[in-house]
Amino acid sequence: xxxxxxxxxxxxxDSGIGFEAMLDDISLSVDAGQSVGVVGEAGSGKSLLxxxxxxxxxxxxxxxxxxxxxxxxxxxxxxxxDRRLILGEExxxxxxxxxxxxxxxxxxxxxxxxxxxxxxxxxxxxxAHQRAVQLLDRVGIPDPELRAEAxxxxxxxxxxxxxxxxxxxxxxxxxLVADEPTTGIDVTIQRQILEDxxxxxxxxxxxxxxxxxxxxxxxxxxDRVAVVSEGRIVENAEVREFFKEQKHPVSRELMRATVxxxxxxxxxxxxxxxx
Amino acid sequence: xxxxxDVATPPTGPAAFFAALLRMLFRKPGRGTAFVWxxxxxxxxLTAIGPExxxxxxxxxxxxxxxxxxxxxxxxxxxxxxxxxxxxxxxxFDIFSRVLSSPRINLVIALVAxxxxxxxxxxxxxxxxxxGGRTRAATALSEVIMRCMxxxxxxxxxxxxxxxxxxxxxxxxxxxxxxxxxxxxxxxRLARAEMLTVREQPYADAARILGHGNFRLIxxxxxxxxxxxxxxxxPMVIGFVILFTASLSFVGAGVKPPQAELGGMIRVGxxxxxxxxxxxxxxxxxxxxxxxxxxxxAAQDIAVRMRSVKRxxxxxxxxxxxx
Numbered sequence: 001x002x003x004x005x006x007x008x009x010x011x012x013x014d015s016g017i018g019f020e021a022m023l024d025d026i027s028l029s030v031d032a033g034q035s036v037g038v039v040g041e042a043g044s045g046k047s048l049l050x051x052x053x054x055x056x057x058x059x060x061x062x063x064x065x066x067x068x069x070x071x072x073x074x075x076x077x078x079x080x081x082d083r084r085l086i087l088g089e090e091x092x093x094x095x096x097x098x099x100x101x102x103x104x105x106x107x108x109x110x111x112x113x114x115x116x117x118x119x120x121x122x123x124x125x126x127x128a129h130q131r132a133v134q135l136l137d138r139v140g141i142p143d144p145e146l147r148a149e150a151x152x153x154x155x156x157x158x159x160x161x162x163x164x165x166x167x168x169x170x171x172x173x174x175x176l177v178a179d180e181p182t183t184g185i186d187v188t189i190q191r192q193i194l195e196d197x198x199x200x201x202x203x204x205x206x207x208x209x210x211x212x213x214x215x216x217x218x219x220x221x222x223d224r225v226a227v228v229s230e231g232r233i234v235e236n237a238e239v240r241e242f243f244k245e246q247k248h249p250v251s252r253e254l255m256r257a258t259v260x261x262x263x264x265x266x267x268x269x270x271x272x273x274x275x
Numbered sequence: 276x277x278x279x280x281d282v283a284t285p286p287t288g289p290a291a292f293f294a295a296l297l298r299m300l301f302r303k304p305g306r307g308t309a310f311v312w313x314x315x316x317x318x319x320x321l322t323a324i325g326p327e328x329x330x331x332x333x334x335x336x337x338x339x340x341x342x343x344x345x346x347x348x349x350x351x352x353x354x355x356x357x358x359x360x361x362x363x364x365x366x367x368f369d370i371f372s373r374v375l376s377s378p379r380i381n382l383v384i385a386l387v388a389x390x391x392x393x394x395x396x397x398x399x400x401x402x403x404x405x406x407g408g409r410t411r412a413a414t415a416l417s418e419v420i421m422r423c424m425x426x427x428x429x430x431x432x433x434x435x436x437x438x439x440x441x442x443x444x445x446x447x448x449x450x451x452x453x454x455x456x457x458x459x460x461x462x463x464r465l466a467r468a469e470m471l472t473v474r475e476q477p478y479a480d481a482a483r484i485l486g487h488g489n490f491r492l493i494x495x496x497x498x499x500x501x502x503x504x505x506x507x508x509x510p511m512v513i514g515f516v517i518l519f520t521a522s523l524s525f526v527g528a529g530v531k532p533p534q535a536e537l538g539g540m541i542r543v544g545x546x547x548x549x550x551x552x553x554x555x556x557x558x559x560x561x562x563x564x565x566x567x568x569x570x571x572x573a574a575q576d577i578a579v580r581m582r583s584v585k586r587x588x589x590x591x592x593x594x595x596x597x598x
Contacts (some may be wrong), residue, residue, distance in 0.1 A: 020358040048339065054480075054483070055483075055484075055486065056480050056483060059409075080488075081488070084486045084487070084488055085486070086486075087483075087484050087486045088484065088485035088486035089484065089486060092484075092485070093484040095480060095481055095484065096478065097477050099479075100476065101478050101499070102478055102481070103476050103478050103482070103495070103496050103499075104478070105499045105500055106495075106499075114495070115485050115486075118486055118487060119481065119483075119486060133573040138431035164481070166483060167481075168485075243377060
């Protein structure tokens, strides 16, 4: 469904001929109904990958080669207008940061309505508003009716982050790219959102590419995991295999850094095996 | 669909009303806010009906009454009295009536000139800010706009206005054109500066990946977030324009006498100052000072309010907290 082929992104070097690669020959594919976790240390290029998929790269950072095929259409080479028709409709991105991703001057309900009505002219305001309230309810915001009338600064950080997720889900996309979607949300709600993602994957055959630092999320919710280090994918494995044995030193390092207790390692390994 | 929220019913009655009024007047920040805005209101009311109520009000003391361009023959240059509250000037105009009428000229010129500079300057600044640095052509466009603003701003206002008057003739329109040209770059610069930061905000990217095009992005997300400092500057510029209209008239390059315009009145009266007849220019001078002051305070009040809104949003960056 989403197929990234030899994607290379970088900054032109001083000579003007070569370039300094920031993402080097990334290949990764996610099928419908599959969820792939991307993990890696800070600065490894995880978020850059998400930006490349969303067409958010800005000079001097440019794609130097490769393709990001979404259902056969190359997201890198297509025009901004074509990309716009896909984004938020067929393929949605969740960017990290929560509140800063919301327009501070607009009520969150209106912002969710706008995402829907921009892609569906036929939708009435009343319908869009009802759906906005449903979406807020779905991502676990209490009093959704009331919160729809709130401005971003009136929401807590977690609620703002959930609103961002709600906006991404507004048009029932077939594919979801989520960059740290649950960072800053308390664990119970985190679980709720991830389980919502999981049910989308199971029931609606949605594809999910999730960037995270939390190996626990990978263990519980992903089918495959790709480890990124210094702009390269160093390991791409079935989750079950990955938690049994990490092949690459970076992966082992990641495991050691996050898994402090042996029991937790065992628990995750079991969770990965049971999925 | 109904949500019920329990809100404590506020106390009612005259006592509560006055308590609320007092709180409003002396609340921080923006102490005296109500005074400032009622001052602005008063000036607006005078603009609307000043020349009409002038004769009635100026006649309260004697049963007579003077229009702003009506001459009391035989009573020129008389000091303040019951029949002429602010006295008369050397022609015999009633100063009080003329001061009441002056906002019709001064404020209308100020409002029109400011509105024109906002309407032209703001979009130019937003455009320059949005396109600047994206592609070579876009950067060139942005540079052309901003260098034109430099050129406009480098005109010495007085020389420029006097040349216009010499070429076209003396009229309120010329004053408006000159002041628009001088103030237009102010708004273009403010809007551009804010747009440059706002366009890099995370919500701009977030809007893009939800499928918004450039047009919607600018009008729904970026522009509304980029006009705060321009809005706060509007009353300031209005005050400035009132002062400059008066200055131009004072040097004879502004509004044509005998129209009731503060700068012109001060100029006429200035000749009599040396012989002790202070009233023809002091009263219009005080009025002019008050107008400019009130608009300056209004600008201050808006700026304070916007700062507290920003603080509430938690968007206040460290470098602006000291301002």
